[in-house]
Amino acid sequence: MTDPKQHATRRRLFAQPFSNSCITTFEPPIRRKVDLAVSKIRRDAEQGSADILKWFTFMATDVAGELSFGTSFDMLQHEQKSPYIRDLETAMMISGIRSELQPLLKLASYLPLRSLRHALAINERLNSYGHEAIQNHKAHVAAKQGPVATSLFSKFLDPKKNQELSDAEIEQEASNLIVAGSDTTAVSLTYLIWAVLRPDNSHIRERLMNEISTLPLDARGSDLGSLQYLKAVVDEALRLYGAAPGSLPRVVPIAGTILGPYHIPGDVTVSTQAFTIHRDPNIFRNPERFDPSRWENPTQEMKDAFSPFGAGSRTCIGIHLAMLELLLGTFLFFKRCPTAVLSPTTTNESMEFENYFLIVPKSHRCEIQLRQA
Template identity: 45%
Template sequence: MLSAFASANLSFREPTGPVVRVSPYELDISEIEAVKEIHRVGGHYRKSDFYSNIGHRSIRTLFSTTDPQHHAVRRRLLSAGMAHTNLARVEPAVQDRVQLTIKQMDSEMSRRGAVDVFKWWTFMATDVIGELSFGQSFQTLENGEKTQYVKDLENVSSFMAIRVTFPTLIAYSALLPIPLFKQVQEAGRRMAQYAQQAIRNYQSVIEKNPENPKQTLFTKMFNGGPEGLKLQDIIPEAGGYIVAGSDTTAITLTYLVWAVCRKPSIRDKVVAEVSALPPDFTQDSVRDLPYLNQVIQEALRIHSAVPSALPRAVPPEGANLAGYRIPGGVTVSTQAYTLHRNPDVFPDPHAFDPSRWENPTKEMKHVFMPFGGGSRICIGMHLAWMELLLATALFFRTFPKARVSEKEGMCDEDMEAKIFFLVSPKGRRCLIETR
């Protein structure tokens, strides 16, 4: 279990220091200057082959490519969809999903006496990224249940750790009579078929109304000019956005609400700040709220949805890192789980304390990596922040007395973090009540 590995990795550093050898050809590094060098913009530490094993090697996406030149070209094209001006155009769609989420939570709270925020945040994030990537929502919020695509996404995502750890085994998976492999292959095929159909449907929408089409993150990509992408390139990128933009946002919101609701003093301070917002508040209204942003930063620090390793390959000429001479080709990994728990940077690191971000130090800023770092930092960071701001603000405006529930046996053990590539609560639920 990778959650056990992450905890062990952290404990190993106490006697051994900021460099841990995790295999004959891989080092895990948490020394601040080394981390800065590894992720430096313009640096020479390429993504390792770990990323090539995440999907099909024949398909290079923004996330999986290890070629810096290919990444630079693709990122320049895709970044237009994630620019502030374009995010402002899609904000109404995000607002619509956030408002429906809170409405559904309120309804469940009335019926059940508590609400499973993990379920509803997952539905919200999935619907948002589906609409912004494919041009159509999965409508999990309306239906209150997972679609086949979402179920397939969960199966494929849970299989990711096996895929990247045992790539040779996966290469022969079609020949092995293992039911899990067959299920995942079928799920992958269904997801690809859905993505192809959804993108083609959206392409027809643009062709019918090229001057004013429904806005998505890929609208500008369909123009076929120098700012465009071919359809066969858009489809896997859109699928990648779904994987990257659903569970990550949902997990962060779940742990944020849980952490805040466990501390009434923090909750009440959040409520006081968001209660002063106008009824029809927008991202512009909440972007500069100091305490709300501090709460989000602290949730991303201690409950990062992607706390695991970000492996990079040392340049062929080798490198000096953290006092060691490291040969070329060796994999060096940094990971948020350890960096965000460095007691020299974050005093009392296991405490949820948003006030630490009121005046952050340079070191805090350097090691804060919930979205990765350098030129490969998450392209969807600003979209994620928009969702976190809007959803957190509306949740605590609507449920000012929210607290962690003990109904149906809900307890702290349910929220123990299980870490594969992403985090997930052990109990796969988080019940919150208001009375």
């Protein structure tokens, strides 16, 4: 929504469902998904190697599906990508191309190529998935037969409580959450694990392992908040490997504004990008170095520049959900796979960024193994 008043009104509607206290109530189903993903990773690694990017993508998408629609996509159980996931991946690529090459993509839409038209119709298909899921969940809520699964959108599906959003708007918001909350979390968690497992970061791994050993395997998400180094590792991964490091456009109000020493005319689009800001050597010492300890005593400049979830009134509303998944995912992975090492197939070159708005390793894999005792 480009209109600030419309956006503020919509954001207020979702402020309570996406608050930290509300997200905490969803911890049990989230933890089950994270647990299952780590179990599959350990199983595969015991048999040879495990692709953590694959399993974390299934995990994050299942979580987003359950919290959006009240039902999981069950990617973890089926152990394969559904048509929805394949469409989601295409949508991410197209959105990146669209943001940079909108005129070219518009011209391409007139080409009589079936495969191209199929790809460009991606949003309609994603919305159709959302429509079906929301209608099923709405019917389940209305019937009240047996325990009713709750979701972040449950209150909007009860006509006695919802006077604000139409079914179409609910479906759109739910579909948006799936798009925004799946690959993003999976990619950042994958890069975090990769960074910690790199041989030159063995001191980071040792310190992290020592800290998480102070809590039992069934520690709650709120308990993880006491692990300061774990939080620092997550923040450092988000600084260097936040999933959306590219340009985030904003339109200057008609009256214009002052940015630093510059006057920017009204109706001009300006952008910031976390990739550049997070690597500013004037703010972050040795910016290319993965160094969680920098967050133990961060400067105010570091705090102000840190924006993996955006900034201001448009900050990602799913920040609490993402942080819970990242903390739980890191904690449970190193608890259950303490001897994990990178596979020979996982190299610095294979983990270079491929960037279509969201980053992903150019190999589209990140394999680990378990070191023999």
